[in-house]
Amino acid sequence: MSAKQKKARSAVISRSLDNFFYSVYDMGQFIVRFFIEAFKPPYEMRELVRQCYMVGYKSLPLITLTGFITGLVFTKQSRPSLAEFGATSWLPSLVSIAVIRALAPLVTALIAAGKVGSNIGAELGSMKVTEQIDAMEVSATNPFKFLVVTRVLATSFMIPILMLYMAFVSLMGAYVNIHANEMTSLASFFENAFSSIKFLDFFSSLIKSVIFGFTIGIIGCYQGYNTTQGTQGVGKAANTSVVTAMFLIFIEEVIIVQITSWFR
């Protein structure tokens, strides 16, 4: 019996709570299927590269802009507090810790959830309601492998790379502000910035970004792949992809920060 058929039956606890648990169960099955299909040949390498390009390269302008502004504004806003104690020389290390530990992974993931997650949800949703996924299946192509596995892998690979890029651009934004006020050289800025950064900071941010990327991809694909109710459903899939992914990203952030703090 499918989850949809189960839903149609009378409520066990309450309709909304039942639906929530059925959705969690469905999602669990979807994730298990992803791992099974991801490791089973044949591999869709060409489509994976295309999706990496779509997720990574196409997000660069937005990531560049938001990253630069984040670094610049964060530095500008932090300056007065540090200036009160005559500690503006701490700005590079303060900014780098904030950017690498928290801002870059979180801001990159939130931007990707909005841009990439909604795109995946809408694209797959549209393919579902116009029978393109069925057409793929009758063409003897596994649509789950071709559409879902490639997109989830692409987000899982590319979000960490985008995060590193955003961290670099944010630090450049911070440097612009610091250079304008203190005439600090770039070499000196980076020396100060990285003096406080440990391997664990980079590593935890990378792991965090992989998890965020996986979340964005799997939620977008799940919503799109299970779209119903025609074009109205496509809009709903795109919207739900963004909202759910952002919600989960914040929860994952809290959990990962807590786990990382045990190792510090």
Added chain:
Amino acid sequence: MHKPESHIDKTKRVISIRDLHKSFGDNHVLQGINLDIYQGENIVVLGRSGTGKSVLIKIIAGLLKPDTGTVQVLGKNVAALSYRELEQLRLKIGFSFQSSALYDSMTVRENLEFPLLRNSRHLSRAQVTSAVEKALSAVGLAATINQYPAELSGGQRKRIGIARTLIMQPAIMLYDEPTAGLDPITSDEINSLINDVQKQYNTSSIIITHDLTCAKATGDRIAVLLDGRFIQTGSFDEVFGSGVDTRIKSFYDYNFIT
């Protein structure tokens, strides 16, 4: 327009359906379907919207699983096949969707190449291009090769959808509402195309429709689906001739066929 003479081989059964049942919750869509389709035969499944016509061909293509009953396609029980075996069988089945189901992000060329590149990897680039051009010529749309589906009319999209299935040279064609939403002239062109495909590729076809003009023009045999069962099968004249069932007559009267 009457269906031209076709060569049906009554000794070769390509699809055999026995006591097929399918329900969605409390909605019992198919309630004991029995049908045989022979080599070279075009059979039209006629019925009102929501009677389970599309469900029937989706079960044949393995997109849906039956609750009970068997569907044998080219001698194989579809429900009992592994995913790999089903993929191999699907290469012999062409499915023309009601919405055409062309991939929006691909050009016409890429749409046609898609099944070929993935399932006939041994072919050279020149052979793939030749196959695409041949399939497009068969549907009379060679000039659209570099266009995107959004740039095509509804009739053109239907034709390209049929061309995409022809490229794998299927033994069986399944048409889901091939003339739905088309003007009478374009519908007539699609009907002719269905007959041409049958002649050129020697396919056996199931044509799902509620359009009696299409049924008359393309069907060697008509099967009328009502309340989950075939209430009558036979040639167009047998089904709609004298002494016709009142439920079928109302369908006929509504279509104003001449």
